[in-house]
Amino acid sequence: MKKLYLHDDCIISPLGFTTSKNLENLRSGTTGLQKLNKNEFLETPICAGIVNSEILTDAFSEIGNPQDFTKLEQMMLLAVQGVLDKNPELDLDKTGLIISTTKGNIHLLDDLADFKKERLFLSNLGNIIKDFFGFKLKPIVVSNACISGGLALAVAKKMINVGKFSTAIVVGGDMLSKFVVSGFNSFQALSENDCKPFSKDRTGINLGEAAAAILVSDLPKKNSVNISLAGDASANDANHISGPSRTGEGLYKSIQNSLKEAQISSEAIKAISTHGTATLYNDEMEAIAISRSELGEIPLHSVKGYYGHTLGASALIEAILCKHMMLNSELYPSLNFTETGVSKKINVVTAYRKSINLDYVLKTASGFGGCNLAMIFKKEGEND
Amino acid sequence: MTNLGVEHWVRITKGKIILDGEVIFSSEADIARFLKTSFKFLNIKYPKFHKMDRLSKLGFVASEIALKNNNIDEETALVFSNNSSSLDSDQNYQESVKEFPSPSLFVYTLPNIVLGEISIRHQLKSENVFFVEDEFNANLIIDYSKQLIESKKANKVLCAWLNLHNDEYDVFLWLSSESHKKEASEEQIRKIYDADYD
Amino acid sequence: MPIMTDLHTELKASIIEQLNLEDMEVSDIENDEPLFGDGLGLDSIDALELIVLLEKDYGIKLTDPKKGREIFESINKMADFIEANRTK
Structure with a gap:
């Protein structure tokens, strides 16, 4: 492929x-x-x-x-x-x-x-x-x-x-x-x-x-480190048209399938850019899917505190931000985080971090209609 | 490259429902009545149907007929497209905004909600996508479906053109899978779509 | 809609209409039957629509959706709440 x-x-x-x-x-x-x-x-x-x-x-x-x-x-x-x-x-x-x-x-x-x-x-x-x-x-x-x-x-x-x-x-x-x-x-x-x-x-x-x-x-940028989309998968919750799944089923499945396509295991993921809309149900669902994927320790953020939810633009903007984080070896903080409000352990980034090697980053998104998406971005060396 | 075939297809337009070339239901009534009687024709109990918007109802009826007695599982993907997106429901919701914005109308103001409804009904935990086009374009749907099957992201694909605008409905839905005897080339699919079923 | 004299009956009729409970009639809904879960099987969008109904028909603004869960427990609970809070 x-x-x-x-x-x-x-x-x-x-x-x-x-x-x-x-x-x-x-x-x-x-x-x-x-x-x-x-x-x-x-x-x-x-x-x-x-x-x-x-x-x-x-x-x-x-x-x-x-x-x-x-x-x-x-x-x-x-x-x-x-x-x-x-x-x-x-x-x-x-x-x-x-x-x-x-x-x-x-x-x-x-x-x-x-x-x-x-x-x-x-x-x-x-x-x-x-x-x-x-x-x-x-x-x-x-x-x-x-x-x-x-x-x-x-x-x-x-x-x-x-x-x-x-x-x-x-x-x-x-x-x-x-x-x-x-x-x-x-x-x-x-x-x-x-x-x-x-x-x-x-x-x-x-x-x-x-x-x-x-x-x-399909061609890399010459003389440069490149970021590629190494895996992507979507899956429907088949549960409810507006309420996120209580088990995180669709998102969990999306994450698993995208890992499979990228041919890596969850340990390779260095950071997660979440959907993180700040509704009770979305955030809880995401935390469950992340925990089920054994990614609870991985640094994550949501950029909704900067942009709000930009709907059809959001996952594209967040993918672009993943690219730049990876190229610059940096992590942007998740704004306005106080104390965890989800039932599973997650690792929210609250301050700007530099010099952090991000060779694989996971991006997640979910939406009405029960749809979910996971994408894995990979840092490719100049000579790959 | 993978060759896709058509297992079954359903056409719904101008008061008729056609399954694999045969008219199985017809009604001269307006769209509201048509949807109601075609649901009765399905002879199933599914109270949620009545809560759906008209686009979802159309997609639901078509998929119910195409998937009847069909061997599908949760890896059957959905690749849908149309021209007017959810404009029919958008207009209804817009009316409600003037006084009391209705959450049950708002939830249907996205074209992909019908994918959720069909996924719930048939427990499809699969790849979903909704495209919006100027007109029916078999090429994009076939290409996308091929890629899903080739990359093993789906084993079958429920493909559809599902359009509803100004009370006029135009539905063409087909279940696609690998190496089935009826070939699903672009020409073949186009021919089925264009044919008259009087 | 026919003119209703009894708030309970009126509520049942508007719920059937507003929530598109096509196959149901007023007599199918019991006054103390749970509206959500195992009873009538309403879901979260229905709950939001009931909040709109309260405002539209009875002039009651409900800003805390959690409160809705108690009020929408049954027709009896809803009717009591409306009697106590209605502005129209």
Whole structure:
């Protein structure tokens, strides 16, 4: 089987419009979340990761007319541009385009503004990105709840192996809308304060908006240490459409299958980037799956305290962060952790750590519909 | 490279349910009534069906028929796609947002919820993916399924195009496995999808 | 919906309607029968929907989902709670 190497990337988020700006904030423990007493989404206060529209419009006007594109499109286009800027030689005729989103431009359902109804369709979002840059291949759009962004990498790997293309840009994005915020609120899942993944005093999730893009290829980056996707697996809980499994079944199975594909045992894993949404049930389920996989001692974090839950972008952003942690031999802290609030032993990283060798990192994600995903990233030497 | 075959296929469109080329159920009624009577036709007890959104109901009925008497296990993967995502339920939920946002409507505002419903019903603890496309594209589904089987992540794949928009439904679901005698090439699959069953 | 005179009956009818309990009738639900678990078999989404029902029909805002578990134990418990707290 061909490998999938992770090349250049770009994250557009409240923490910055370049990956390096995002990493700076992660290292210093600076959150992108803000508490808004008055907001356009709910009558009650919310705490969320919001991309400043004015700054976004300013940045976007360098590459296009902001009036022609929705906020989400602007974020996603800027993310792809960030990758293309670093790869001017890239042949767009042969580069695949894979898009992940849960709700796309769903805010237009309430008010189309000056946009056409087609903009509501997720495949249209794919075509907008394709046409903006002049990609030639038909975009592939993945919409599989909160594992979408990571699943899109697994899709890229499969399509490369089937011979569709050897290089692709994977882009993920979701934005805040009254639709999504009111929905999570009706689930009584939102926290009015900064979320506290895995903590005893956690009171729910924060939502966030962001986009990210990454170039992937079956060829490694020359003269460089490379990070590859060594194993990936998804599994359904077959238990409940919105509640996480009490036994962590689907996530446990995903972790086991991804270890098998990576041909390693759990002892090889050096760190875990969790889903860690800070709901009671998600965090507990994850702790159970991690414990069943004998990974309870392994340092782990959730970055939801920085970004909130960015839905279809989250697992892609977190995969990109895994790549940089591995290249830089560093671990970003899990913000707002107080005291463990899950029934199994886990090892939450509370301070920034340097000089830590991460040759294998596990990324987990779970979502509505009972879906789960595990990915294992591997550090490959210059001569591999 | 792995060759996939079709074990069974189900087509649901314009008031008809077709199994392996044969019309097994038809009704002139509107979609709500059609879903209700087609569920009765299944002759099973499954109260959860009535709680599902219409997209899930369509997927449930189709999979129930395709998987009847079929030898599947928890490693049967689900590879689904459509054009309108969960827009039908999105619109219903959006209506509720004006007054009291409904959690039971919100939960169906993702296209992959139907994968969860089918997984629960048949206890499939398998690989799931939902793609959104401009139109039915057998190629992507077949390629993805082949990769799942080749990499031993699944032993069979339940593939589907499951679209619902403005009360119009268009369903094509097939159970795919290795080296079955009926070949599931892109042309073959396309032909079944395009055929008229009057 | 027909006009109901008795809160218990009214509740049963709206639960059947709101939660899409297609095959059930008002007479199928006992006043003291557990709504969740082995009884009516409702789940966590149903519980959230019942919270919406309380607000919509009776003007009661429930912010602590844990409290819901006690209130939604049976039709009797729900009716008592509504009588004591309703604003409409």
